[in-house]
Amino acid sequence: MNEAFLHYLWQFQQFEKSDLRTSTKDTITVLKTGFYNTNSGPDFINARILINEIEWVGNVEIHIKSSDWKVHKHQEDEAYNNVILHVVWENNQLIVRQDGSLIPTLELKSITDFELINKYQYLIDNQSIIPCQEAYSKVSDLSKFAMLDKVLTKRLQQKAAIVNELFENNKGDWEETAYQLLARNFGFKLNSDVFLRLAQNLPLKVLQKHRDNLFQIESMFFGQAGLIEIYDEYAEKLSQEYEFFAIKFSLKARQLNSYEWKFLRTRPANFPTIRLAQLAKLVTQQQSFFSLFTQSNSIEEIRNALKIEQSSYWQEHFNFGKTSNKKLLGLGISSINNIIINTAIPLLAFYAEKIGNHELINRCINFLENLPAEENSICDIWKNMGLSIKTAFDSQASIELYNSFCTKKQCLQCNIGVEILKNPPE
Numbered sequence: 088m089n090e091a092f093l094h095y096l097w098q099f100q101q102f103e104k105s106d107l108r109t110s111t112k113d114t115i116t117v118l119k120t121g122f123y124n125t126n127s128g129p130d131f132i133n134a135r136i137l138i139n140e141i142e143w144v145g146n147v148e149i150h151i152k153s154s155d156w157k158v159h160k161h162q163e164d165e166a167y168n169n170v171i172l173h174v175v176w177e178n179n180q181l182i183v184r185q186d187g188s189l190i191p192t193l194e195l196k197s198i199t200d201f202e203l204i205n206k207y208q209y210l211i212d213n214q215s216i217i218p219c220q221e222a223y224s225k226v227s228d229l230s231k232f233a234m235l236d237k238v239l240t241k242r243l244q245q246k247a248a249i250v251n252e253l254f255e256n257n258k259g260d261w262e263e264t265a266y267q268l269l270a271r272n273f274g275f276k277l278n279s280d281v282f283l284r285l286a287q288n289l290p291l292k293v294l295q296k297h298r299d300n301l302f303q304i305e306s307m308f309f310g311q312a313g314l315i316e317i318y319d320e321y322a323e324k325l326s327q328e329y330e331f332f333a334i335k336f337s338l339k340a341r342q343l344n345s346y347e348w349k350f351l352r353t354r355p356a357n358f359p360t361i362r363l364a365q366l367a368k369l370v371t372q373q374q375s376f377f378s379l380f381t382q383s384n385s386i387e388e389i390r391n392a393l394k395i396e397q398s399s400y401w402q403e404h405f406n407f408g409k410t411s412n413k414k415l416l417g418l419g420i421s422s423i424n425n426i427i428i429n430t431a432i433p434l435l436a437f438y439a440e441k442i443g444n445h446e447l448i449n450r451c452i453n454f455l456e457n458l459p460a461e462e463n464s465i466c467d468i469w470k471n472m473g474l475s476i477k478t479a480f481d482s483q484a485s486i487e488l489y490n491s492f493c494t495k496k497q498c499l500q501c502n503i504g505v506e507i508l509k510n511p512p513e
């Protein structure tokens with residue numbers, strides 16, 4: 088037995104309620120279970136309960152054994168004087184408040200269906216990638232969609248929190264925030280941290296002074312990244328140009344090292360050199376990344392702005408002095424969609440929250456519903472279980488459900504898990 092399961096039993100009143108009584112045989116009628124409290128203090132607050140037909144309004148505390156009250160030292164904490172019901176699995180000790188009055192206690196052990204405990208144990212002990220896999224097909228679409236909605240909101244909030252951190256570091260500068268977020272995205276997982284650091288060390292306001300000259304922007308990107316290797320004339324000139332800008336803008340102290348960039352297990356088209364060349368091109372083409380991501384009304388508008396080809400050198404080389412057998416094209420459609428999902432939408436969600444504009448949140452949802460689903464192993468697992476994953480809304484939500492709930496066995500907080508426990512399949 089664990090307290091999380093007892094919280095679930097209380098929250099959803101999953102026990103025999105026909106003749107509820109306290110340990111002193113007083114009748115109990117639960118009018119309101121109270122709100123689950125994730126902060127310090129009693130577990131459920133503002134509950135309403137009739138004890139012997141007298142209404143009590145206050146808090147509910149839950150323990151495995153009633154003696155845990157003392158183990159947790161609640162008798163020394165005033166916050167627990169307003170507990171109107173102590174709900175326990177096993178009542179092994181009488182518990183009183185600081186004023187000496189007995190706290191009514193409800194013992195669940197004798198009124199809980201053991202089949203329910205077995206089902207819960209099965210979910211928790213199950214070693215499948217998705218613990219509820221076997222029962223999943225019997226769960227109603229309503230529970231599945233409600234859960235996907237819930238986790239998608241959570242994912243948007245988490246991504247907005249990352250934007251918030253950048254925004255605060257940039258002291259409220261939207262343009263630098265949008266640029267850094269975009270640069271981080273260009274690292275596509277493997278190099279996202281180093282791309283972000285590069286952008287933080289090479290501010291957009293420096294780049295924008297020279298955005299009419301792609302070669303100069305490339306020199307600052309590759310030079311500051313510490314990636315220039317002098318194999319040919321292009322690299323030599325690029326290095327000279329960087330040395331000039333490094334002095335002009337005092338960049339050298341924050342220059343990165345080549346070993347910080349990861350090239351292994353990456354296709355040449357995804358090499359950080361190619362991604363840097365593409366980012367450089369975007370800097371020359373976009374006056375304001377912030378406007379592009381927050382003011383565009385359609386996905387198509389953003390897609391068109393991100394359709395770029397890097398400079399001719401980087402169409403023929405995947406690294407300095409290393410020629411490619413085939414022409415390296417600009418940003419592909421899946422990379423562009425990835426940037427919309429991981430840069431434009433989180434930025435828009437954070438901006439919407441910041442200015443209190445809910446219409447913009449709807450635009451985020453609308454974008455996600457109109458972008459194709461991402462393809463990865465997590466989405467494949469869900470597809471194999473029969474979940475339809477057609478849009479980015481579906482893929483983002485299913486990834487979040489898997490990462491934040493299934494892998495952590497948070498089935499009691501999941502609408503799907505709650506339905507499985509309520510209506511155990513035969």
Ligand code: SF4
Pocket residue numbers: 217218219220488492493494496497498501502503504505
């Ligand atoms: S968290 Fe929900 S979807 Fe995931 S295994 Fe548990 S019940 Fe199933």
